[in-house]
Amino acid sequence: MLSHLPILQVILPLVAAPSCLIIRRATLVWLFTLGVCLAALAVSALLLQQVYTTGPISYALGGWDAPWGIEYRIDLLNAWVLLIVSGLSSAVIAAAHSSIARELAAGRQMLFYTLYLLCFAGLLGIVATGDVFNVFVFLEISSLSSYALLALGRDRRALWASFQYLIMGTIGATFILIGIGFLYMMTGTLNMADLAARLPAVSGTTTVLAAFAFIFVGICLKLALFPMHLWLPNAYSYAPSIVTAFLAATATKVALYLLLRFTVTVFGVDFALASLPLELLLIGLGLAGVFAASAVAIYQVDIKRMFAYSSVAQVGYMVVGIGIGTATALQATLLHLFNHALMKGGLFLALAGLVYQVGGCRIDSFRGLGRTMPWTMAAIAIGGISLIGMPLTVGFVSKWYLVAAAIDAGLWWVAILVVLGSLLAVLYVWRLVEAGYLQSPPEALAMIRREAPLGLLLPTWLLIAANLYFGVDTRLPVAVTAAASQFLLGGAAP
Amino acid sequence: MNDSTLVQLGLLIPLLALVGIQLTARHANLREAVSIIAGTALFAVVASMYGPVIEGKEIAVHWLDVLPGMALAFRIEPLGLLFALVASFLWIVTTLYAIGYMRGHGEENQTRFFSLFALSIASVMGIAFAENLFTLFVFYELLTLCTYPLVTHAGTDKARRGGRVYLSVLLGTSIGFFLLAIIATWLLAGTLSFKPGGVFAPGTSAALLSVLLVLYVFGVGKAAIMPFHRWLPAAMVAPTPVSALLHAVAVVKAGVFVLLKVCLMIFGLETLRSIPATEWLLYLAGVSILLASIIALRQQNLKKRLAYSTVSQLGYITLGALLATSAGATGSALHIVMHAFGKITLFFCAGAILVAAHKTEIGELRGIGRQMPVTMTAFLVASLCIIGIPPTGGTWSKWYLMLGTFEAQQWILMALLMASSLLSIAYLLPIPLRAFFGGNSANGFDSEPSLLAEQGEAVAIREAPLPSLIALGITAIGCIYLLLYPDVFYLLIKAGI
Numbered sequence: 001m002l003s004h005l006p007i008l009q010v011i012l013p014l015v016a017a018p019s020c021l022i023i024r025r026a027t028l029v030w031l032f033t034l035g036v037c038l039a040a041l042a043v044s045a046l047l048l049q050q051v052y053t054t055g056p057i058s059y060a061l062g063g064w065d066a067p068w069g070i071e072y073r074i075d076l077l078n079a080w081v082l083l084i085v086s087g088l089s090s091a092v093i094a095a096a097h098s099s100i101a102r103e104l105a106a107g108r109q110m111l112f113y114t115l116y117l118l119c120f121a122g123l124l125g126i127v128a129t130g131d132v133f134n135v136f137v138f139l140e141i142s143s144l145s146s147y148a149l150l151a152l153g154r155d156r157r158a159l160w161a162s163f164q165y166l167i168m169g170t171i172g173a174t175f176i177l178i179g180i181g182f183l184y185m186m187t188g189t190l191n192m193a194d195l196a197a198r199l200p201a202v203s204g205t206t207t208v209l210a211a212f213a214f215i216f217v218g219i220c221l222k223l224a225l226f227p228m229h230l231w232l233p234n235a236y237s238y239a240p241s242i243v244t245a246f247l248a249a250t251a252t253k254v255a256l257y258l259l260l261r262f263t264v265t266v267f268g269v270d271f272a273l274a275s276l277p278l279e280l281l282l283i284g285l286g287l288a289g290v291f292a293a294s295a296v297a298i299y300q301v302d303i304k305r306m307f308a309y310s311s312v313a314q315v316g317y318m319v320v321g322i323g324i325g326t327a328t329a330l331q332a333t334l335l336h337l338f339n340h341a342l343m344k345g346g347l348f349l350a351l352a353g354l355v356y357q358v359g360g361c362r363i364d365s366f367r368g369l370g371r372t373m374p375w376t377m378a379a380i381a382i383g384g385i386s387l388i389g390m391p392l393t394v395g396f397v398s399k400w401y402l403v404a405a406a407i408d409a410g411l412w413w414v415a416i417l418v419v420l421g422s423l424l425a426v427l428y429v430w431r432l433v434e435a436g437y438l439q440s441p442p443e444a445l446a447m448i449r450r451e452a453p454l455g456l457l458l459p460t461w462l463l464i465a466a467n468l469y470f471g472v473d474t475r476l477p478v479a480v481t482a483a484a485s486q487f488l489l490g491g492a493a494p
Numbered sequence: 495m496n497d498s499t500l501v502q503l504g505l506l507i508p509l510l511a512l513v514g515i516q517l518t519a520r521h522a523n524l525r526e527a528v529s530i531i532a533g534t535a536l537f538a539v540v541a542s543m544y545g546p547v548i549e550g551k552e553i554a555v556h557w558l559d560v561l562p563g564m565a566l567a568f569r570i571e572p573l574g575l576l577f578a579l580v581a582s583f584l585w586i587v588t589t590l591y592a593i594g595y596m597r598g599h600g601e602e603n604q605t606r607f608f609s610l611f612a613l614s615i616a617s618v619m620g621i622a623f624a625e626n627l628f629t630l631f632v633f634y635e636l637l638t639l640c641t642y643p644l645v646t647h648a649g650t651d652k653a654r655r656g657g658r659v660y661l662s663v664l665l666g667t668s669i670g671f672f673l674l675a676i677i678a679t680w681l682l683a684g685t686l687s688f689k690p691g692g693v694f695a696p697g698t699s700a701a702l703l704s705v706l707l708v709l710y711v712f713g714v715g716k717a718a719i720m721p722f723h724r725w726l727p728a729a730m731v732a733p734t735p736v737s738a739l740l741h742a743v744a745v746v747k748a749g750v751f752v753l754l755k756v757c758l759m760i761f762g763l764e765t766l767r768s769i770p771a772t773e774w775l776l777y778l779a780g781v782s783i784l785l786a787s788i789i790a791l792r793q794q795n796l797k798k799r800l801a802y803s804t805v806s807q808l809g810y811i812t813l814g815a816l817l818a819t820s821a822g823a824t825g826s827a828l829h830i831v832m833h834a835f836g837k838i839t840l841f842f843c844a845g846a847i848l849v850a851a852h853k854t855e856i857g858e859l860r861g862i863g864r865q866m867p868v869t870m871t872a873f874l875v876a877s878l879c880i881i882g883i884p885p886t887g888g889t890w891s892k893w894y895l896m897l898g899t900f901e902a903q904q905w906i907l908m909a910l911l912m913a914s915s916l917l918s919i920a921y922l923l924p925i926p927l928r929a930f931f932g933g934n935s936a937n938g939f940d941s942e943p944s945l946l947a948e949q950g951e952a953v954a955i956r957e958a959p960l961p962s963l964i965a966l967g968i969t970a971i972g973c974i975y976l977l978l979y980p981d982v983f984y985l986l987i988k989a990g991i
Contacts, residue, residue: 389669390639391632397561403677415677419670426665430658438649438657474561 005050006059006072009043009082010125010138012036017117026109030097033113037090040124044082051079052480058130066130067194073130076484077334081127081257084338088249088345088463089120095459096242099352103154103240112152116246119145123254132180132266133190135258139176139222142254143169146247150239161234168221168231175218182211195266203271212275215262223255225319226289229312236308241352244304248311249345253337256318260333264488269325282323287417289316294424298431303361306428307347310387313425314340317418321402324409330485331478332401338477339386339394342470346463347383350376353452353460366432368441373451377436379464384429386467389422393471397478497553500543501568501623504578507536508616512609519605526593529608533586536615540578544982547575548989554625564686566632569625571688572990573758573827576983577751578622580834584743585615587965591842592735594962598849601733607647611739613640618744621751627676627686627760630752634672634716637748638664641740645732652731659728664715667722672713675706679760682706688755692762703761704771710756711775711812716749718808720782727801734845737797742837746804747830750811754826757815758991766818776816780910783809787917796844796856799921800837806914807833807880813907814895820991822898827987828980829891835972836879836888840922842966843873846958856925863929866957872970874926879973881918887976890984 016036023029051057056075060066066073074082093116100109122142126135147169151162184190186207187198202208217228224232236244263272272278293312300306314336321333351361353376358365369377386393399422406415451457470477511532518524546553547570557566589611596604617640620633638661646657680686682702683693694703715722729741757766766772783806790802807829814826846869847853851862863870875886882892892915899908957963976983 385639388665390635391628392560399673400561400677403674404681407674407678407681415674419674423666423669426662426669430661434654434657437643438646438654440649472558472560472566478561 002046002050003059005043005047006057006074006128007061009040009047009086010072010121010128012040012043013117013121013124017114017121020110020114020117024110026101026106027097029110029113030093030100033096033117034090034093036117037086037093037120040120041083041086041090044079044086047074048076048079048083048480051076052483067189067191070134071130071191071193072128073193074128076480076487077260078127078257080334080480080484081253081337082124084253084341085120085123085127085250088341089246091345091459091463092242092246092249092349094462095245095349095352095456098453098455099242099356100240102356103242104152108152112149112240115145115149115152118142119149119246120250123250126254127257130192131190132183132192132195136173136177136180139173142251143173143222146243146251149243149247150235152243153238153240155238157234158238161231161238165231165235168228172218172221175214175221179211179213179215179218182207182214186211192261192266196268199267199271203275209275212267212272216259216276219255219259219262220285223252223259223315223319224312225315226285226292226312229289229293229315232312233305233308236311237302237305241304241348241355244308245345245348245352248307248348249341252311252315253341256315256333256337259319260322260330260488263322264330269489273325279323279325282319283411283414284323286316286319286323287414287421289313289319290418290421291424294421294428297428298424300428301363303363303366303432304348304351307344307351310425310428311340311344313421314344314387317398317402317421320414320418321405324405324411324414326405326409327482327485327489328401328408329405330488331481332398332405334481334484335401335477336398338481339398339467339470342394342463342466343383343386346379346460346467347387349456349460349463350379350383353379353456356452356456357450363431363435364442366435367439369435370437372441375457375461376452379457379460381433381436382464383467384425384432386471388425388429391471392468394467395422396471397474497543497546497551498555500539501553501555501570503539504536504543504619504623505568505616507532507539508612508619511612512616515605515609515612522597522604525605525608526589529589529612530586532612533582533589536619537579537582537586540575540582543570543575544579544986547572548985550989556625560628564628564680565626566629567625568620568623568629569688570623572986573751573755574622574624576827576986576990577747577830578619579983580831581615581618581622581744581747584739584834584838584969585611587968588735588739588743588838591738591845591962591965594959594965595733595735595845595849598959598962599733601647603647607644607733607736610640610644611736614644614740614744618748621748625687627679627688627756630755631668631672631676634748634752635665635668637745638668638716641736641745644736644740645729647733647736648731650731656728656731660725663722663725663728667713667715670713671709672715675709675713678706678709688759690759690762692765693760694762694765700769703765703769707761707766707769707771707775710760711753711778711816714749714752714756716745717753717812718746718749718805719779719812720785720805720809723782723786723805726805727798730795730797730801734797734841734848737801738838738841738845741801742804742841743834746808747834750808750815750826750830753812754815754823754830757818758823763818763820763823766816772816772818776813776904776907779809779813779816780907782806783813783914784910784917787914787921791917791921794856795854796847796859796925797841797854799856800840800844803840803880803918803921804833804837806918807837810891810895810911813911814898817898817902817904819898819901821894821901823991824984824987825891825894825896825898827990828894828983829888831983832879832882832886832888832891832973832976835969835976836876836886839872839876839966839969839973840880842962842969843869843876846962846966849962850956850958859925860928860932863926863931866929868957868963869966870926870929872966873929874923875970875973877922877926879976880922881915885977886973887980888973889977890980
């Protein structure tokens with residue numbers, strides 16, 4: 001049983017998804033989905049524990065050995081990402097029941113849970129697999145289901161946002177597929193480890209270079225790296241709140257994982273650095289993203305959209321970490337992967353609570369929120385403080401590592417810009433705090449607003465508490481990411 | 495009682511007070527009793543550490559490691575104890591004062607007010623006791639965050655604007671410079687623990703250290719060195735007890751305390767002397783002192799004038815620390831105490847005048863000494879303390895600062911300090927003198943006696959509520975007491991430097 005964990009991780013939600021259609025009762029479906037997510041979480045925790053103690057696990061799908069068969073290969077990097085994805089998905093789905101009941105028509109709820117599980121399975125598959133074509137398959141599974149999830153939004157503009165995402169996402173996926181095709185053409189293999197072994201022999205060719213470029217751009221599209229981020233704010237702001245929380249906490253993380261996997265494992269840092277000015281490109285685009293997106297976020301009226309832009313900015317930080325490329329910097333990226341998932345998960349769930357009560361989350365509806373919905377507002381304030389990177393929150397931990405990595409690598413200007421970027425976060429977060437605590441509620445809203453239902457509030461606070469807990473007790477994330485970044489750079493495996 | 499238990503208590507008592515205040519929110523008297531009792535207990539705890547610290551005993555507490563090698567840990571050293579003593583004592587007095595003020599002024603949200611007050615004191619204790627820069631930074635930021643709602647207490651547009659400036663300057667400098675400096679120190683020295691004599695290995699590049707020193711001096715925005723002083727006048731929108739405790743004692747003193755500690759225990763005086771940037775920063779502090787004095791002279795709003803006076807006086811403390819001589823550091827540490835007592839009295843008086851006479855402009859204060867003799871006498875004493883002339887404790891700190899410039903042979907700075915002292919005479923003393931000897935000027939000009947009778951308002955002015963009066967009496971007497979018995983603090987400073 002334990003040796004089948006890698007495939008169990010993916011197959012569980014994949015098989016469970018159609019079963020949702022059989023159950024039909026909303027509450028039951030919700031409980032079922034929650035159960036599946038929790039089971040996946042348990043599996044990923046077991047996997048991480050196993051990998052941490054005994055080293056990478058290789059699982060041959062259907063008994064066909066790698067490089068011919070499909071290999072699932074779990075090392076510290078993807079075990080870590082699997083844990084993040086399944087943990088956050090569980091927390092988000094725990095909050096889904098009341099919010100989905102309010103935001104979606106009764107007939108569509110089942111559809112939501114089915115798509116959620118499909119998308120979840122796709123994301124887990126991308127992370128778990130060690131086969132590049134398999135990556136593409138799961139990428140399509142997760143993408144197609146996320147287009148549909150986005151389109152469930154009540155707002156008619158959700159359709160347009162979903163269509164926009166469909167176009168961009170498809171271009172991204174196609175690019176990745178073209179890249180994979182080129183790689184297959186040159187090496188005759190699709191297995192990642194095998195590719196890594198065979199690529200150096202042909203690394204001088206234009207085809208490999210083109211493959212790398214295609215894959216790089218394709219992933220950056222999915223990642224919403226500036227300036228390829230334009231689909232993201234629309235998608236996040238018009239989707240149902242739960243979907244936003246889910247995608248914000250998981251989808252971009254998985255795309256970032258892919259970027260890391262391809263540049264570091266498949267192509268290898270040496271090739272990536274030699275063929276493209278990758279260091280400069282990633283640091284430059286990352287920082288540009290931080291500043292452009294944060295500056296735009298400051299002026300947003302719709303708060304979901306504001307946090308969407310903030311997500312683009314945070315992706316920028318993670319990419320800067322990859323660009324610096326030292327062990328500490330990669331560790332900063334991996335830490336921020338986890339930390340940002342906690343922040344944005346908590347924040348978007350808190351916004352779901354607001355949407356539940358008010359029906360929207362424009363800045364106006366924040367006025368006086370500290371009095372009418374104290375718990376929701378406090379969650380947003382703490383999540384925001386974590387986003388700024390105040391000490392004793394997770395945001396501080398990742399910022400510390402990133403700035404330390406930049407200074408250590410002699411890149412003072414990067415350190416300064418990273419720090420300045422987090423000051424922009426102060427500006428957009430503080431608008432909310434000011435509105436929530438210092439302004440009195442508008443009269444039209446003062447009557448109807450009450451605290452969000454407990455079912456929403458508990459998962460929100462679970463994530464917010466995690467923001468504080470992992471900001472103080474950093475042993476788990478720091479130990480795992482330190483080992484993972486060492487492993488990635490080919491140092492001593494744990 | 496175990497010494498390390500004392501440290502834990504010092505940090506926990508204000509937090510317990512916070513809980514107590516929340517629980518007794520419905521009963522105003524009980525709630526204020528909680529504050530007073532907690533303040534007294536805290537002061538007793540801090541004071542009981544005095545003996546062991548003077549004897550040079552090591553009192554340390556280790557909470558937990560947040561990142562590998564970076565701990566939330568506390569260690570009591572003489573300078574920290576000095577700061578904690580002043581802050582905890584003045585917390586009691588300020589609570590007393592706030593009771594009179596908040597009720598007399600009919601302020602809202604008093605429970606929130608007193609709770610945040612307690613939380614601020616907890617952060618101050620954390621800063622004072624911090625064993626390393628990381629712990630210090632944590633509490634430094636916490637102090638910014640929990641004083642923000644106090645600054646914006648009124649909730650008006652003006653308060654919001656003030657709060658915005660307050661937050662953006664303090665967070666901007668602390669994240670933009672201070673944090674950067676701390677991380678760089680960590681990478682350069684491999685430790686963040688405070689160590690007498692400094693942490694940098696000999697031979698560390700002077701250019702790099704210069705950059706670091708500049709980052710620290712600008713990064714500690716709470717020390718209000720120009721050009722990062724704007725938050726202080728902006729924060730004057732806060733209720734007066736907040737201005738008094740936080741912006742004459744807790745927040746600004748946290749700033750200069752951090753600078754002093756960084757100079758003494760991160761750089762070390764030896765290293766500090768050898769860094770080229772020190773010279774420039776000294777002049778910057780000098781300019782800050784002089785400019786702020788000149789601006790203070792032109793302010794017509796009483797609290798604004800006091801705010802700029804604070805900026806100027808904080809410059810003295812920074813300058814003393816940067817002089818890198820033992821007399822300079824002594825003067826700097828002493829001035830933390832003396833200025834705290836003097837400035838808090840001045841703010842108490844300003845608040846008392848506001849509550850009793852509803853006056854905020856200096857021009858309106860002529861002749862008010864006849865209606866409020868106690869308040870204005872206290873104002874006079876405190877002014878003398880800030881200026882630094884007998885019969886007040888301010889004499890000592892100014893003396894040592896002068897001595898410091900002499901030791902360091904900084905003649906220009908010495909002249910600058912003298913000029914600024916003259917300026918402070920010009921901006922402070924006329925206020926109490928006109929209050930006693932000037933004619934009544936309710937309308938902005940000297941009134942005829944016959945007019946006075948018609949002005950019912952002028953006659954109705956009486957002294958502020960009793961608790962406030964007692965509070966400002968205590969601190970004013972403190973100013974005089976410190977002239978006669980500065981030993982308490984002097985011994986601590988000697989042990990610390």
